[in-house]
Every structure is written in structure tokens, then in C-alpha cells.
Amino acid sequence: MPQNLTLNVNGQAHRISVDDPKMPLLYALRDDLGLGNPRFGCGLGQCGACTVHVDGQAIRSCTIPVSLVANREITTLSGLGTAEKPHPLQTAWIAEQVNQCGYCINGWIMTGAELLARNPHPAEQEVRDALSGLICRCGTHNAAVKAVLRASKA
Amino acid sequence: MRERDLNQLDRRSFLTAAGAFVVALATPTEWAEAAQFDSAAAAGVRPDRLSSYISIDRGGTVTAYYGKIDGGQGLETSVAQLVAEEIDVPWDRVRVVMSDTAQCVNMGGSTAGNGLRQGGIILRQTAAEARRLLIGLASEKLGVPASELTVTDGVVHFVSDPSKRVSYGELIGARPLDAPVEYHGEAQRLTVKVRAPLKKPEEFRVIGKPYPRRDLPGKVFGTLQQVTDVKLPNMAHARMIRPPVAGAVPLTVDQKSISDIPGTQVVWIRDFLAVVAEKEWNAVKAAQRLKVTWSESHPGFPGHEKLFDHIRNAPVVARSSDSNVRAAGASQERNEGDIEEAFRRAAFVLEGEYEYPTMSHASMGPACAVADVRDDGATVYTSTQKPFDCQLGIAELLEFPPEKVRAIWMFGTGGYARDAQGDATADAALLSKHLKRPVRVQYMRFESLAWDPKGTASVSRNRAGFDAQGKVIAYENITKSFSMEDCNTRERHPQDTLAGMALGHPLNWRAAFGTPGNNYQFDNAHWGWELIAPLMDRSSPLRTTHLRDPFGPPLMFGSEAFVDEMAVHAKSDPIEFRLKYISEPRDRELLAAAAKQYGWDSRPSPTTAQPGTVATGRGFAYRTLGGTLIALIAEVRVNRDSGVVEIPRIVVAHDCGLIVNSETIRHVIDRQIIWQTSRTMIEELRFDDKMVQSVDWLSYPVVMMPGVPRSVEIVTIDRPDQPASGAAEMACGPLPAAISNAVFDATGVRLRRIPFTPERVRAALARGPEQAVKASL
Numbered sequence: 001m002p003q004n005l006t007l008n009v010n011g012q013a014h015r016i017s018v019d020d021p022k023m024p025l026l027y028a029l030r031d032d033l034g035l036g037n038p039r040f041g042c043g044l045g046q047c048g049a050c051t052v053h054v055d056g057q058a059i060r061s062c063t064i065p066v067s068l069v070a071n072r073e074i075t076t077l078s079g080l081g082t083a084e085k086p087h088p089l090q091t092a093w094i095a096e097q098v099n100q101c102g103y104c105i106n107g108w109i110m111t112g113a114e115l116l117a118r119n120p121h122p123a124e125q126e127v128r129d130a131l132s133g134l135i136c137r138c139g140t141h142n143a144a145v146k147a148v149l150r151a152s153k154a
Numbered sequence: 155m156r157e158r159d160l161n162q163l164d165r166r167s168f169l170t171a172a173g174a175f176v177v178a179l180a181t182p183t184e185w186a187e188a189a190q191f192d193s194a195a196a197a198g199v200r201p202d203r204l205s206s207y208i209s210i211d212r213g214g215t216v217t218a219y220y221g222k223i224d225g226g227q228g229l230e231t232s233v234a235q236l237v238a239e240e241i242d243v244p245w246d247r248v249r250v251v252m253s254d255t256a257q258c259v260n261m262g263g264s265t266a267g268n269g270l271r272q273g274g275i276i277l278r279q280t281a282a283e284a285r286r287l288l289i290g291l292a293s294e295k296l297g298v299p300a301s302e303l304t305v306t307d308g309v310v311h312f313v314s315d316p317s318k319r320v321s322y323g324e325l326i327g328a329r330p331l332d333a334p335v336e337y338h339g340e341a342q343r344l345t346v347k348v349r350a351p352l353k354k355p356e357e358f359r360v361i362g363k364p365y366p367r368r369d370l371p372g373k374v375f376g377t378l379q380q381v382t383d384v385k386l387p388n389m390a391h392a393r394m395i396r397p398p399v400a401g402a403v404p405l406t407v408d409q410k411s412i413s414d415i416p417g418t419q420v421v422w423i424r425d426f427l428a429v430v431a432e433k434e435w436n437a438v439k440a441a442q443r444l445k446v447t448w449s450e451s452h453p454g455f456p457g458h459e460k461l462f463d464h465i466r467n468a469p470v471v472a473r474s475s476d477s478n479v480r481a482a483g484a485s486q487e488r489n490e491g492d493i494e495e496a497f498r499r500a501a502f503v504l505e506g507e508y509e510y511p512t513m514s515h516a517s518m519g520p521a522c523a524v525a526d527v528r529d530d531g532a533t534v535y536t537s538t539q540k541p542f543d544c545q546l547g548i549a550e551l552l553e554f555p556p557e558k559v560r561a562i563w564m565f566g567t568g569g570y571a572r573d574a575q576g577d578a579t580a581d582a583a584l585l586s587k588h589l590k591r592p593v594r595v596q597y598m599r600f601e602s603l604a605w606d607p608k609g610t611a612s613v614s615r616n617r618a619g620f621d622a623q624g625k626v627i628a629y630e631n632i633t634k635s636f637s638m639e640d641c642n643t644r645e646r647h648p649q650d651t652l653a654g655m656a657l658g659h660p661l662n663w664r665a666a667f668g669t670p671g672n673n674y675q676f677d678n679a680h681w682g683w684e685l686i687a688p689l690m691d692r693s694s695p696l697r698t699t700h701l702r703d704p705f706g707p708p709l710m711f712g713s714e715a716f717v718d719e720m721a722v723h724a725k726s727d728p729i730e731f732r733l734k735y736i737s738e739p740r741d742r743e744l745l746a747a748a749a750k751q752y753g754w755d756s757r758p759s760p761t762t763a764q765p766g767t768v769a770t771g772r773g774f775a776y777r778t779l780g781g782t783l784i785a786l787i788a789e790v791r792v793n794r795d796s797g798v799v800e801i802p803r804i805v806v807a808h809d810c811g812l813i814v815n816s817e818t819i820r821h822v823i824d825r826q827i828i829w830q831t832s833r834t835m836i837e838e839l840r841f842d843d844k845m846v847q848s849v850d851w852l853s854y855p856v857v858m859m860p861g862v863p864r865s866v867e868i869v870t871i872d873r874p875d876q877p878a879s880g881a882a883e884m885a886c887g888p889l890p891a892a893i894s895n896a897v898f899d900a901t902g903v904r905l906r907r908i909p910f911t912p913e914r915v916r917a918a919l920a921r922g923p924e925q926a927v928k929a930s931l
Contacts, residue, residue, distance in 0.1 A: 019416050020435065027435035031391075036383030037376030039567075041519050042599040043438070046851040049519060078376030086375070093374045097366060097817060100825050101226030101568040102373035103518040109374070132859040135851060137518040137568050138226060139828025141862045143821070 005070040009033060010079025021067035025059075026050045028066045029076065037077045038106050047135040048107025052076045058114040077106045080113060089113050092151035093144075100138035107134045112148045121152050198557075201259045201344060204287075205332040207280035208237065214308045214323040216241055217249045218281070221261030221344075222273040223539055223563050224252060225570050227882050228367045228818035229269045235814055236274050239353060239360040240281035242305035243322070250368075253541040253563035262342025263540030265643070265700075266780055267882035270814055272342060274878060279348045280335060286350035287333055291325045341542065355812075355874030362874065364817035369565065381537045381564040384524040386592040391434040392585050393441035393598065394652075395427040396605055399844045400695050401451035411445035420444065421588055425693075426656035428585055430593065441598070451844075453690055458840050462509045462907075465613050465634055468686035472637070472665035475682060484666040486705075491678030493619075496628035500619025503628075506719050507616070508712035509907040510890075511838040513609040515701055516854055519567025520597035521574035521606070525582035527590075531558035534583055537566020538576040543644035547576070548583045551648045567596075570702035570883065574606040576645030580653035603854050604846035605652065607641045608839060609701030610667075614712020616719075619678075624724045626735065629676040631669070631713050633683045638704050639666040640688040640697040655693040663688055668705035670713035671778040671887075673738045695846045696839075705779065706887030707830060711908060714775035714891030718759065718898065727756040728774045728895065740809060741783055744871065745776060748785035748807035751869045759899040767795050771900025775888035781879030782810040788863075788892040792900045794919055797912030799897060801831060801863040806885055808868060811876035820868050823885045827866045830886040832857035834893055836909050 002017045007028060016032045024043075029035045029052070038061050041049030045063040052061045053075040081087030086094075089112050099105055108131065115122060115130040122130070127148045136144070199206045199219070209217045218237045224230050234248040241248075251257050261273040285305060292310035293300040296318060304313050311319035336347040353361075372378030397403065403425040412418050417432035418440040429444055431437035456464035472479055474487035497503060524535040525548075532552055538544045538561075545561040552559070566575055578595050585593040597605070612635035619628030641650060642662050648654025649662040669681040689696050721731035729749055736742060748754075752772070761771055769792045776785040789803040804827050813819055836855050840847040848854035894905045897915070902923045907914060 020439070023435045027433070027438075031434045034385065036379065039382060039519055040596060042851060044599060044850055046599075047518070076376060077374075081375065083371055083375050083377075090374045094366065094370055097370060097821055099226065099367075099370060099373055100821070101518060101565070102369070102378070103380075103566075103568040105373055106376070128859050135518065135856060135858065137516060137829070137856065139825035139832070139857075139862070141828055141857075141859055142864070142866065143824065145859075 003067070005067065007033070007066070007070060007074060008072065009035065009074045010076060018066055022065045025052070025061040025064050025066045025069055029061060035076055035078065039103055041104065041135070047104065048111065048133065049104050051107040051110040053110055053114065056114065056117060058111045077109055080109065087113060088154045089116060089148065089151040092147040092154065096143050096147040096150060098140050098143040098147050100140060104134065104136040108136065108144045112144065115148065116152060122148070124149060199257065199259055201337040201340070202335055203332055204280055204283060204335050205330050206259045207277055207335070208241070208284045210284065210322050210326055210331055212323045212326055212328060214243065214321055215247050215249060216243050217251060218277045219258040220250050220252045220273055220277060221258040221542065222253060222269050223264045223541065224269070224369070225264055225539065225882065226565070226568065227822045228815065231365055231368045231818060232270060232814040233274050233277055234368070235360045235363070235365055236270070236278040237281040239358060240278050241285045243308040245360055245365055247308065255542055255545045255561045259344070260341050260542035261344055263538070263542060265342050265539070267782070267880035267884060268342065268780065269880065269882060270878040271780060271880045272344070274814070276344065276346050278352060279346055282350035282352055283333070283335070283348035284331060287331065288322055288325055292320050295320055295325065358874065361812070361814055362816055362872065365815055367818060378565060381524065381535050381566045382519065382522045382596065384535045384564070384594065386524065386526055389524065389592040389594055390430045390432065390589060391437040392428050392430045392582070392593050392595045393437045394581055394595065394601065395429065395441060395444060395446060396601060397448050397451070399448065399451045400453040400455070401690055401693070402448035404446050405449055406447045408445035412440040412443055415440050415443070421585055423584065423588065424657050426584060426653055428581065430585065430589060438598070453844060455689055455696065455841055455843050457842050458512065458838065461512065461611050462613055465611065465686060470684040471687050472685040473682065474667065474669070476665070479665050484664070486669045488669060488679065488681040490676060493628045493630055493678045493680045496678035497619045500628055501622040502620045502723070503617055504620070504719060504723050505617045506716045507906060508614040508715055510612050510614070510708040510711050511908055512611040512696065513701060513833060513837050514603045514839050514848060514854060515569050515571065515573035515606045516603055516837065516856060517567055517569030517573050517606070520599055520602035521578035522567055522594070522596040523575065523579035523582040524592060524594045525579065525586040526592040527552060527583055527586040532583060532586070533560045533562065534579050535562050535564055536575060536579040537564055538579055538645060539571060540576070540644045543646040544576050544579055547645040547647055547650060548580065551580055551654060552583060552587055571704065572607055572643045572699040574602060576650070577652045580645065580648065580651035584653050600849035603848050603850070605695050607697050607699035609704070610636045610638055610698045610708060612708045614709065616712055616716035618716070618720050620723065626676050626720060627678060629679040631681050631716070633667065633709055633712065635667060635683065635685060635708070636688060636698045637663060637665055637667060637685045638698055638700055639664045640694070641699045643700045652693055661688060661692050661694065661697060668709060670709040671705065672713070672776065673741050673778060674732070674735045675737060676735060696841065703883035703886040706777065706883065707833060707890050710775065710777050710887040711890040711894070714777070714888055715894045715904070718773065718891065718895040719904070722759055725758050727758055729754060730756060732776065741778070744783045744785045744807050744809050747869050747871060748787055748805055751807065751867055752787045752805045754787065759895070760902040761899050764900070768793050769900040771896045771898070773892045773895030773897070773899055775891035775895060777884070777887040779884045779887065781877065782881060782884045784808055784885050784888055786885070786888040786892045788889065788896045790893060790896040790900055792897055792915065794901070797916035797919070799835065799893070799910055799915055801893065803865045803867070804863045805867045806869065807871065808881065808885065809871040809873065810879045810881045810884070811873045812878040813870060813872040814878050816870070819870060819881050822881050823868050824866045826883065826885040827889065828857060828862045830889040831861065831863055834890040834908055834910060835861060836911065838909050
């Protein structure tokens with residue numbers, strides 16, 4: 001039986017109809033809302049490529065059921081900041097020229113932004129610890145740490 | 155690829171519509187040539203036309219058509235620099251179109267880090283030629299000899315009086331700039347010859363500067379449209395169904411098992427099996443739930459633990475010395491003097507073996523592609539590294555002439571070299587043809603790891619003969635392995651993809667391997683290889699192909715670790731030992747640069763005994779590839795109790811000739827070191843007799859934050875008078891040996907099998923130092 005839900009994404013309310021309330025949020029964002037930026041990496045919550053904020057907390061959208069996040073505040077990478085109004089971490093990310101392929105980027109920036117929100121001036125080891133559950137296959141790890149530290153000093 | 159590119163009129167239509175308008179050229183002869191060639195413009199993008207490489211619009215914007223791709227290393231940015239430099243427009247007025255087969259000349263896609271060495275140089279040359287022709291036009295218009303004119307920011311003006319000027323846009327007007335171009339070869343062997351000289355290093359304004367990556371803002375703000383994000387009207391989502399045992403084929407399919415999932419459908423063609431749904435999640439669910447009975451299959455794989463015994467014992471089916479291998483240009487064998495005679499008179503013979511395991515590309519995202527197959531042609535959106543070969547393979551699969559298939563390359567799901575992107579593209583094309591609607595396929599995580607084509611496992615056999623004075627008089631390096639091409643590195647035919655093999659095509663095997671790159675000069679030497687048969691004759695999850703730097707880590711681990719053993723035998727410092735056998739000045743300068751940056755003090759390995767749990771050591775390795783030279787020093791801290799090897803510091807000295815972008819090159823090298831750290835310390839594909847067991851990031855672990863080297867110091871040697879020889883993968887090669895050599899330096903124990911997991915390190919330490927030196931007869 002299809003079920004109607006409201007998803008609040010990047011400040012906009014979207015009414016969607018889902019036929020499976022256990023569908024992971026990622027598919028609602030990509031397929032129903034047409035938001036390409038959270039990416040499918042593993043579907044197992046192991047890599048982080050699908051990370052979004054739910055009420056400010058970094059969550060892996062490939063495993064959380066869409067029905068659990070109805071009416072909560074969801075922010076994706078494209079909602080975190082824009083070229084015109086960038087989040088400080090996005091500015092730092094470009095300054096450090098972090099990425100190669102960039103497919104993992106949601107996990108790193110959204111997790112880094114969550115860290116900065118609760119700890120605006122982290123020590124390097126705190127940054128490394130916060131980013132330790134993420135995968136990047138191009139090897140941007142150290143560059144990502146530099147970007148978070150740069151943003152924390154901005 | 156931005157959205158507007160997908161919608162724009164293709165250039166063939168543009169050229170046809172432009173009719174016979176061709177700008178007047180610098181000399182009457184060229185004018186005649188151009189007129190003659192123009193009648194053929196309707197034939198589309200051709201390698202003999204300037205407009206196929208460089209075009210300028212009336213607003214003065216330059217477009218460069220790059221028949222290669224950017225795996226994420228900033229080529230779009232660097233190519234724009236090369237073109238902006240030679241044609242003399244600001245960097246941000248150069249647009250780069252990458253590998254759309256309807257818009258670009260085939261430059262062979264991406265291969266061997268040659269994005270600048272081959273494709274970049276073609277665009278640099280044709281940009282210079284365009285500038286020369288435009289100055290010729292301006293000379294006519296302004297009535298002065300070309301020699302009195304120069305260009306600043308797309309405006310041609312008198313050298314003596316910049317106010318007498320005419321812009322590129324004014325010169326061109328509504329007509330496309332075009333001229334014949336002499337070319338030779340095709341694809342990755344394409345070269346062009348133009349009359350315009352290239353700028354000299356002292357004239358560079360753009361080359362060498364740290365322009366920021368163009369693709370990064372779109373990635374950072376989540377606005378870049380990648381292949382995963384293509385959405386076409388009426389597009390269906392598909393997931394492939396793979397057998398639980400390698401070689402099994404579907405016997406029965408229970409469509410009712412997914413009947414409760416809305417909008418789903420099964421597509422079953424011979425052994426090709428997929429589910430399709432209107433919504434992506436429903437395709438995922440249907441793939442998980444579909445009930446299939448499979449045929450019995452007994453692939454009899456050796457398993458990853460016994461793989462090296464299998465490689466040692468299996469009969470050799472091809473060698474680097476075979477005449478047909480040499481004729482096919484796939485040998486790379488090197489011979490000096492007479493090694494057997496030299497080994498017979500050696501005072502000592504040293505031997506050493508090294509093992510490199512099977513690896514998955516393990517790309518960040520599973521492969522993805524979208525296909526739109528119509529009755530009269532097809533368009534595929536793909537992130538394969540070789541879009542022009544993909545175009546041919548898809549055309550053959552769909553039974554279309556090649557010109558009816560357009561392959562549009564887009565940034566994809568990560569991955570370097572021949573991963574599963576071409577397989578996914580063929581799957582999507584076959585499904586779209588069958589369903590008569592656009593289809594998007596993305597693999598699942600288990601498919602990306604278990605079903606991508608693999609990097610080869612190998613055993614490296616080395617021996618060296620020394621005379622009584624300790625001089626190396628004989629040397630041999632043989633890598634025994636699977637071919638690097640169980641599965642072709644290009645998806646040029648259906649049999650080069652899983653879809654094609656599911657339709658009955660056999661594995662497209664070819665004998666191909668390589669030898670380590672270096673400039674050692676031993677009086678008597680043999681560098682070669684031996685291949686064994688593939689583990690299955692089709693659709694194998696263990697089929698081999700090129701994995702990033704295919705001639706690097708698997709070959710260099712053995713050769714450069716063994717050179718370290720040779721230095722130990724000679725009681726010599728490992729860098730000084732190498733320098734005894736290297737005379738090339740560039741190589742010598744490189745080794746010295748690495749040593750200086752590290753603060754290397756001359757002494758043999760191992761270092762003096764270190765009491766306590768943690769031992770520190772340093773290791774060196776070096777390699778050459780395609781004109782690029784890398785010297786690498788790794789520092790390690792070995793915990794003797796836990797077996798954990800930390801890598802606090804890496805020093806890389808890097809000489810790739812001309813440096814086009816002084817920042818992107820450092821990033822590319824830095825990221826490669828972490829990539830190869832993963833492949834040295836952690837990665838190994840696990841499989842049993844039936845199937846690959848590495849199916850997720852727990853069963854195929856990769857490096858995460860705690861395991862990365864904290865400090866990567868990079869020394870770049872810029873040689874602006876030399877060609878840009880490439881930096882995309884070359885730094886990977888020496889890392890495994892450098893780390894192994896560092897562990898030996900710290901502990902006196904040699905690690906001979908990748909990866910250097912804590913269990914392996916503990917076991918090696920428990921065995922203690924080996925007696926590798928044996929007296930000759």
C-alpha cells in the first residue's frame with residue numbers, strides 16, 4: 001500500500017509517495033527528488049558516499065529507511081552551501097584541491113561539517129578520528145584533514 | 155560534462171550546416187588544400203582537420219576536443235592550460251570537451267598515464283597551428299607581414315603598436331576556422347604534424363602555473379552531473395543477476411518471486427539475466443529476491459591462499475621470448491650479454507622470490523552506465539576509460555554500424571584503468587535494445603568487487619650473480635603470472651564484456667605482460683615473463699586486465715626489493731649500490747634529489763639492532779615508465795609484538811619532464827601514495843574454489859584514515875624543454891618495494907608477499923632473518 005511522506009530537504013518540503021517504507025532514504029533523494037549529489041557506494045553503510053545530515057547529524061542515507069526521517073530536517077551536500085554561499089568547509093575543500101574523482105565527497109564533507117558544528121576548532125587527531133570511518137579510493141585522506149583544519153581556522 | 159553539452163547540436167551537423175565557408179588561410183596552397191578538404195566536412199570529425207581538435211567561436215572562446223578522459227587527476231584543467239598557452243587566450247576562455255565520440259577525434263581514451271604525453275600534445279600542437287593561421291588572417295586584414303604581429307589574450311596586434319589590432323572573434327566571424335592537419339596513426343598512437351612551432355619554455359605564461367581544478371567546484375557543491383545522474387525520459391532502472399558460483403548459468407527463473415514488487419520485469423537472454431523496474435529501489439529489491447536455479451559449476455579455482463603455488467606449478471603457455479608475442483609488440487623483454495655463461499662463472503648467486511596477490515579495482519562506486527537504444531542508433535553515457543573502443547563494442551553488440559553509436563564519456567564512480575564501467579555499458583545497451591527504452595544500470599557493491607576484471611597475481615623470480623669482487627655480472631628477473639589481458643583492456647568487441655560472454659562469446663585472451671622499468675646496466679641481464687592459462691574460459695570473476703599502473707607494483711615489488719637484497723649482499727648502501735649500475739644523468743639526479751630531501755645517510759641495511767618493541771627503518775626504490783622517473787623513500791615503524799607497520803613518512807622525487815600544472819601534479823602524486831599504501835598493506839582479493847569471497851568493504855578491506863602515511867613529501871623536477879611524460883600512475887610502482895626494504899632495514903627480516911598485514915609481518919618476524927645467499931657450484 002503506497003504511503004505518503006513529507007521529506008524536508010535543503011529547506012524545502014517534498015511530498016512523496018512510497019510503496020515501501022523501508023526504502024533507504026538515498027533512493028528517495030536520488031530517484032524521487034532527483035537530487036544526484038548523495039551517491040551510492042555500497043548500500044551497506046560502510047563507505048559514506050551517501051552521507052547527508054538529518055537534524056544536523058551525519059547519516060548514511062543508503063541504510064536508513066525513508067519512513068524514519070519523514071518530517072525531519074535533511075541536508076545534502078548541495079544544500080550545505082552553494083558556489084554563491086559556500087559552507088566554510090566547501091571553501092576550504094576547493095582551496096586544498098582535495099579531490100580526484102570526487103565520488104566519495106559527500107561522506108567527507110558532510111562528516112567534516114558535522115564535526116566542525118560540534119567542535120569548531122578540532123585538533124588534527126580529532127579530525128582524523130572523525131573521518132576514520134570513511135572510504136576514499138583515490139587517497140585524498142590527508143588532503144581532507146588539511147581542508148577541515150583550514151576551515152576550522154577560517 | 156555539463157548539461158548543455160548533452161543537448162548541443164553535434165559538430166558534424168554544425169560543419170555540414172556551415173557549408174563551404176572556410177576562412178582564408180595563410181598561403182594560397184593551404185587555401186586550396188582547405189577547399190579540397192572542406193567538401194568532405196560532412197563526413198564529420200576527422201583526424202585530418204584542424205576543426206576536429208580546436209574551434210573558436212565569434213566571441214573568442216576556444217574549444218578543445220580531447221579524445222581522452224580525466225580519471226579525476228585534473229586533465230581538463232591541464233589540457234586547457236596547454237591550449238591557452240599556445241593559442242594565446244586566457245585560460246578560462248578555453249573549454250574542453252572530453253571523449254564524446256560525436257565531437258572528438260579518437261585519441262585512444264586513457265591509458266598508461268599518457269593524457270598529456272599523447273592527447274595533450276596533440277591539442278597543444280593544433281592550438282599553436284590555429285594561432286599561426288589566425289595571425290595569417292590578421293596579416294591579410296591589417297596589411298602587414300605576420301612577423302610583425304603577435305597575440306595577447308585572443309587579440310592579434312602589431313608588436314610595435316598594440317592599438318593596431320583585430321580580435322580572433324573578428325577574424326573568424328560566423329565561419330568555422332579550419333585547415334588540413336597531417337596526422338599519423340590512430341587512437342593512442344595518433345600523432346599530428348603542424349607547421350607552427352611550439353612555444354619555448356621562456357615564453358610560457360600559462361604552462362607550469364597552479365591553475366585550480368575546473369571540476370572541483372561542481373564536485374564540492376554537488377552540482378556536477380556524473381554518469382550516475384543521467385536521467386532520460388521513460389528511463390528504467392536495472393540490476394544484473396550474477397551466479398553464486400563462477401561459471402554457473404541460469405536454468406530456471408521464477409518471475410513470481412518478484413511479482414509483489416511494483417513495476418518489475420525480468421530480462422533473460424541466453425545466460426544474460428537482469429531485473430528492471432521503474433524505480434531504482436525496486437530493481438535493487440527484485441535483484442535480491444529473484445529466485446533462480448543455476449547450473450552446476452565446478453570452476454576449481456585454487457583459492458587465494460594456494461594461488462602462488464598454482465602459479466609456480468602451472469605450465470607456461472606463453473613467454474616474453476615467443477616470436478608471436480614479440481611480433482604482437484607485447485613482449486617488453488630485455489636482454490644484455492649472455493646470462494647463463496655469466497652465472498656459471500659467478501662467485502656467488504643470490505636468489506629471491508616475491509608474491510603479489512590478485513586485486514579488485516575496488517572502485518569507490520560500483521560501475522554505472524545509461525543506454526538509449528533506438529531503431530536507428532544508440533547513445534551510451536559511460537565512464538569507461540576508452541569511450542571510442544566502447545563505441546565499437548556497443549555497435550557490434552547491437553549490430554549497428556559504428557557511426558550509429560554515440561558514446562558520451564562522463565565523470566563516473568571512480569576507478570582507474572579497465573574496471574567494470576565498460577561491462578556496465580554493454581549491460582545497459584543490451585537491456586535498452588531489448589526493452590526499447592532508456593536503461594540505467596548500476597552494479598551493487600558485491601559486483602564491483604567480485605565481478606570486475608582483476609589485477610593479476612604474480613610471482614617474481616630474481617637471481618643475481620656476483621664476481622669475487624662483489625660486482626654484479628649476471629642478473630635475471632622473470633615474472634610468472636596470468637596474462638594482463640584475459641579480458642581486453644578495451645571493450646572493442648562483445649567478448650570483452652560480461653554481457654558479450656553471457657551471450658556465448660569466449661574469453662578474448664591475449665598473451666600480454668611486461669617487465670620492470672629502470673635504467674640499470676648489468677653486463678649480462680635478462681628481463682622477461684612467463685604466463686599461465688586463465689582460471690576460466692569465460693565470464694570469470696577472476697579474469698585479468700589492466701589495473702592502475704599494471705606494469706608497476708606487481709613487477710617492481712620483486713625487482714626493486716631484490717635489488718635491495720643485492721645491495722645487502724654487497725654490504726653497500728642501497729642508493730649507492732644502484733648508482734654503480736646507473737649512468738643516465740636524469741636518473742642519477744633523481745636519486746640524489748630523493749636522498750637529499752630525506753636526509754639520507756650512507757650505510758648498508760639493516761640498521762643497527764634496535765632494542766624494544768618498535769623498530770624504525772628506511773627503504774628505497776626507483777622506477778621509470780614512459781619517460782617518467784620516480785625515486786621513493788619510505789620510513790617505517792614496525793611493532794614487533796603486533797606486527798603493525800606504520801608509515802610516518804614518504805619522500806617522492808618525481809621527474810616527468812615538463813610540468814604543466816605545478817599544483818595538480820603534487821596532488822596526483824600524494825593521492826597515488828595513499829592508493830598504493832592500501833594495495834601494499836591491506837588489499838588482497840579472497841576467493842575459494844567456487845567464487846570470489848571479497849564482496850564488501852569488510853571482506854575486501856582498504857586503507858582508511860589510521861593506515862595512511864602521515865607525511866608525503868614531494869620533490870618535483872621540472873624539465874620544461876622535455877615532453878610532459880605523465881604522472882597519473884607512475885608513483886605507485888616503487889612503493890611496495892620501498893616499504894618492504896624499509897621493514898628489512900628496521901628488522902633484518904624481508905617481507906616477500908603483499909599485503910603486509912600484521913599477521914604476515916608477525917609470522918615473518920617469528921621466522922627471523924633468512925639465509926638467502928647461496929654459494930655457486
